[in-house]
Amino acid sequence: xxxxxxxxxxxxxxxxxxxxxxxxxxxxxxxxxxxxxxxxxxxxxxxxxxxxxxxxxxxxxxxxxxxxxxxxxxxxxxxxxxxxxxxxxxxxxxxxxxx
Numbered sequence: 694x695x696x697x698x699x700x701x702x703x704x705x706x707x708x709x710x711x712x713x714x715x716x717x718x719x720x721x722x723x724x725x726x727x728x729x730x731x732x733x734x735x736x737x738x739x740x741x742x743x744x745x746x747x748x749x750x751x752x753x754x755x756x757x758x759x760x761x762x763x764x765x766x767x768x769x770x771x772x773x774x775x776x777x778x779x780x781x782x783x784x785x786x787x788x789x790x791x792x
Contacts (some may be wrong), residue, residue: 738745 737747
């Protein structure tokens with residue numbers, strides 16, 4: 694077996710294993726809402742322990758961890774753009790052929 698085929702099988706097997714583990718972990722929790730967002734799970738406990746009432750979110754239509762996901766996607770896009778332009782900025786200068 695070639696190393697390329699072995700690597701492809703390892704990647705496919707790893708992808709399948711991670712997908713199966715994710716499906717097994719999420720199967721009962723996603724439908725019941727047992728996985729609240731960070732606001733409900735962590736921050737609300739500290740707010741209630743301090744004796745204050747939780748404030749309404751600034752963006753009302755965002756529920757759970759959707760805002761964190763939006764920041765993740767924006768960070769990935771920004772990292773790609775910075776990396777793309779850094780590639781050209783940090784490239785060694787091209788030398789002209791001497792005559």
